[in-house]
Amino acid sequence: xxxxxxxxxxxxxxxxxxxxxxxxxxxxxxxxxxxxxxxxxxxxxxxxxxxxxxxxxxxxxxxxxxxxxxxxxxxxxxxxxxxxxxxxxxxxxxxxxxxxxxxxxxxxxxxxxxxxxxxxxxxxxxxxxxxxxxxxxxxxxxxxxxxxxxxxxxxxxxxxxxxxxxxxxxxxxxxxxxxxxxxxxxxxxxxxxxxxxxxxxxxxxxxxxxxxxxxxxxxxxxxxxxxxxxxxxxxxxxxxxxxxxxxxxxxxxxxxxxxxxxxxxxxxxxxxxxxxxxxxxxxxxxxxxxxxxxxxxxxxxxxxxxxxxxxxxxxxxxxxxxxxxxxxxxxxxxxxxxxxxxxxxxxxxxxxxxxxxxxxxxxxxxxxxxxxxxxxxxxxxxxxxxxxxxxxxxxxxx
Amino acid sequence: xxxxxxxxxxxxxxxxxxxxxxxxxxxxxxxxxxxxxxxxxxxxxxxxxxxxxxxxxxxxxxxxxxxxxxxxxxxxxxxxxxxxxxxxxxxxxxxxxxxxxxxxxxxxxxxxxxxxxxxxxxxxxxxxxxxxxxxxxxxxxxxxxxxxxxxxxxxxxxxxxxxxxxxxxxxxxxxxxxxxxxxxxxxxxxxxxxxxxxxxxxxxxxxxxxxxxxxxxxxxxxxxxxxxxxxxxxxxxxxxxxxxxxxxxxxxxxxxxxxxxxxxxxxxxxxxxxxxxxxxxxxxxxxxxxxxxxxxxxxxxxxxxxxxxxxxxxxxxxxxxxxxxxxxxxxxxxxxxxxxxxxxxxxxxxxxxxxxxxxxxxxxxxxxxxxxxxxxxxxxxxxxxxxxxxxxxxxxxx
Numbered sequence: 001x002x003x004x005x006x007x008x009x010x011x012x013x014x015x016x017x018x019x020x021x022x023x024x025x026x027x028x029x030x031x032x033x034x035x036x037x038x039x040x041x042x043x044x045x046x047x048x049x050x051x052x053x054x055x056x057x058x059x060x061x062x063x064x065x066x067x068x069x070x071x072x073x074x075x076x077x078x079x080x081x082x083x084x085x086x087x088x089x090x091x092x093x094x095x096x097x098x099x100x101x102x103x104x105x106x107x108x109x110x111x112x113x114x115x116x117x118x119x120x121x122x123x124x125x126x127x128x129x130x131x132x133x134x135x136x137x138x139x140x141x142x143x144x145x146x147x148x149x150x151x152x153x154x155x156x157x158x159x160x161x162x163x164x165x166x167x168x169x170x171x172x173x174x175x176x177x178x179x180x181x182x183x184x185x186x187x188x189x190x191x192x193x194x195x196x197x198x199x200x201x202x203x204x205x206x207x208x209x210x211x212x213x214x215x216x217x218x219x220x221x222x223x224x225x226x227x228x229x230x231x232x233x234x235x236x237x238x239x240x241x242x243x244x245x246x247x248x249x250x251x252x253x254x255x256x257x258x259x260x261x262x263x264x265x266x267x268x269x270x271x272x273x274x275x276x277x278x279x280x281x282x283x284x285x286x287x288x289x290x291x292x293x294x295x296x297x298x299x300x301x302x303x304x305x306x307x308x309x310x311x312x313x314x315x316x317x318x319x320x321x322x323x324x325x326x327x328x329x330x331x332x333x334x335x336x337x338x339x340x341x342x343x344x345x346x347x348x349x350x351x352x353x354x355x356x357x358x359x360x361x362x363x364x365x366x367x368x369x370x371x372x373x374x375x376x377x378x379x380x381x382x383x384x385x386x387x388x389x390x391x392x393x394x395x396x397x398x
Numbered sequence: 399x400x401x402x403x404x405x406x407x408x409x410x411x412x413x414x415x416x417x418x419x420x421x422x423x424x425x426x427x428x429x430x431x432x433x434x435x436x437x438x439x440x441x442x443x444x445x446x447x448x449x450x451x452x453x454x455x456x457x458x459x460x461x462x463x464x465x466x467x468x469x470x471x472x473x474x475x476x477x478x479x480x481x482x483x484x485x486x487x488x489x490x491x492x493x494x495x496x497x498x499x500x501x502x503x504x505x506x507x508x509x510x511x512x513x514x515x516x517x518x519x520x521x522x523x524x525x526x527x528x529x530x531x532x533x534x535x536x537x538x539x540x541x542x543x544x545x546x547x548x549x550x551x552x553x554x555x556x557x558x559x560x561x562x563x564x565x566x567x568x569x570x571x572x573x574x575x576x577x578x579x580x581x582x583x584x585x586x587x588x589x590x591x592x593x594x595x596x597x598x599x600x601x602x603x604x605x606x607x608x609x610x611x612x613x614x615x616x617x618x619x620x621x622x623x624x625x626x627x628x629x630x631x632x633x634x635x636x637x638x639x640x641x642x643x644x645x646x647x648x649x650x651x652x653x654x655x656x657x658x659x660x661x662x663x664x665x666x667x668x669x670x671x672x673x674x675x676x677x678x679x680x681x682x683x684x685x686x687x688x689x690x691x692x693x694x695x696x697x698x699x700x701x702x703x704x705x706x707x708x709x710x711x712x713x714x715x716x717x718x719x720x721x722x723x724x725x726x727x728x729x730x731x732x733x734x735x736x737x738x739x740x741x742x743x744x745x746x747x748x749x750x751x752x753x754x755x756x757x758x759x760x761x762x763x764x765x766x767x768x769x770x771x772x773x774x775x776x777x778x779x780x781x782x783x784x785x786x787x788x789x790x791x792x793x794x795x796x
Contacts (some may be wrong), residue, residue, distance in 0.1 A: 071615050337737040
């Protein structure tokens with residue numbers, strides 16, 4: 001689909017606020033130094049992705065360029081970001097999808113079910129913003145380890161599968177005393193490494209069972225291996241890591257897992273402080289928005305400013321746009337279908353721009369009155385920069 | 399994305415009711431005679447499509463296999479059907495999308511605007527079922543000319559662009575006496591042919607101006623050339639032909655165009671009667687639904703029966719499912735996001751199936767109380783078979 005991407009390349013911006021590089025915004029045709037990673041080749045398991053729409057940070061981290069997010073609400077699968085904690089399983093994992101087995105523990109009748117069996121138990125689809133905990137890491141001042149994502153470790157995806165509550169009902173209900181739903185990924189653990197050190201096993205509060213699904217479809221097609229197929233645990237409104245790929249076990253447990261990814265990983269903590277279970281876990285996402293157009297310099301006159309906004313577990317109620325770096329704000333409108341509280345909305349504000357320089361940004365408010373923050377406090381791992389200050393873009397109008 | 403398609407191939411059915419061939423249902427891996435067209439190669443302009451998801455009837459007609467339509471509501475662009483009345487323009491048409499010009503007549507200030515200029519006037523997105531007038535032609539008894547589509551000349555697509563009403567407002571309003579909105583396609587007319595004989599120029603009643611958009615995005619990406627990029631007229635709720643590709647002129651006119659595609663083409667008429675302007679034009683779509691799963695033989699036990707339903711210009715209110723060829727019916731539930739009145743809904747009904755043979759079909763009702771017909775009267779060109787009788791599938795449960 002090269003012709004699809006060609007237009008995007010011409011649409012990307014020249015100037016950008018904060019630490020945003022032009023490459024990260026998608027300006028691959030612009031004469032500014034590109035991030036080295038931008039030139040990276042796609043790994044074999046994601047070779048079908050639109051390489052020109054992505055910034056390849058590493059073989060396990062690929063970011064969607066900011067300007068690639070269009071108006072269509074659902075993010076096309078071939079431009080959705082990729083982030084794997086471990087090397088994904090080989091292609092044999094999707095050779096016979098219906099045969100994939102997942103075991104259930106902490107229920108009346110603990111046992112394994114195949115995907116083929118799950119498909120008979122129930123059907124539900126949910127549109128959800130999938131966002132990596134580290135989205136926006138590149139906007140922090142301190143150099144946190146991990147990929148310097150800007151806005152593109154996020155997309156709005158329709159997931160389809162069986163509601164977890166339907167599976168639990170089939171298996172005789174949740175065991176007494178369970179407080180968490182714990183999901184384990186099917187990645188192979190490299191030899192010589194203690195599994196708990198690296199395995200992808202995440203616990204979320206039990207009440208997520210009501211909205212979670214075990215999904216085999218992503219945007220209407222079987223989930224590609226790069227995104228967790230044949231089966232992925234989907235916890236709507238929760239950061240990406242909780243949506244465990246290649247899920248092979250779901251347990252209803254009294255305690256959170258003692259895997260490192262849960263005990264000290266994905267914890268919100270001050271810079272240079274070690275991770276610990278008493279720190280907040282990267283669970284529910286925050287209210288957030290960003291502009292996706294315009295990102296490049298423009299001629300004067302009327303311009304349609306647009307972008308995306310979401311509220312994590314709450315619907316987003318309002319988006320305001322500023323063209324003067326947050327001095328003044330105007331309310332934007334939503335356009336396109338409303339996919340429900342876990343999806344994102346596209347917002348639009350027409351603006352008449354005289355020649356000059358503008359710092360354009362957006363600020364979302366959710367249905368509970370939570371307002372997108374102005375700036376995000378530094379945290380050791382550089383999780384989820386959501387401040388409208390550095391999510392701004394500078395645009396010069398001639 | 400071969401891995402995505404592989405699963406579909408294993409999901410397609412063996413038996414089917416009526417005149418449905420297994421090949422048309424997507425059973426490309428099954429040992430039944432395939433339609434000759436199924437083996438066709440994709441034309442250059444659609445080479446990026448998922449060939450395994452499509453039945454290639456000709457170089458200008460490619461059908462989505464029935465079982466490829468999943469649960470995700472929005473049909474992925476790479477599996478959406480293709481139908482062109484004329485050979486599409488060359489790739490140069492999308493080399494500089496923003497430079498494409500469209501002229502406006504029958505407005506206060508008649509003039510041309512580029513796509514770049516249109517993008518500044520307004521933004522709107524609409525989810526819409528795009529369906530070819532001939533969808534279901536293969537289900538009629540008589541041999542109508544044209545591709546023998548079964549269910550797959552339809553998809554649910556999110557279109558984004560500028561509302562026509564915003565353009566009209568910019569140009570000083572519609573001229574007095576206008577009763578139609580007439581759109582002209584930008585295809586090249588072969589030399590030696592009278593343009594009116596073959597040109598794609600369609601008129602629709604003027605009130606469609608309120609919902610129509612001039613779209614440059616399809617499912618969140620620039621519209622591929624195969625689907626009418628750089629600019630397509632979108633008339634929500636109207637059959638495909640009215641959604642003029644490569645649109646180069648929009649006129650507000652007192653009369654319908656005298657192009658043959660309007661005067662005698664796309665008219666509902668008895669078999670062997672010639673086309674004429676007093677016959678109904680293929681404008682608003684009818685209420686319709688069909689099952690997309692199960693399509694193949696199954697083991698006994700609980701099965702999730704699902705499919706898609708839409709009401710044309712009205713929201714679909716109810717879907718009933720029958721497993722006995724229409725003797726008895728049970729109401730299905732909707733699942734997944736509601737994309738608005740012009741989109742389709744995914745319906746689901748869990749059924750406990752004992753060993754035996756089942757004729758499974760669905761019947762939709764729209765918000766105005768219009769019920770999907772039992773069978774569709776023969777018409778010369780074999781337009782829009784919507785009867786639940788022949789849209790049924792036969793499934794043997796062992």
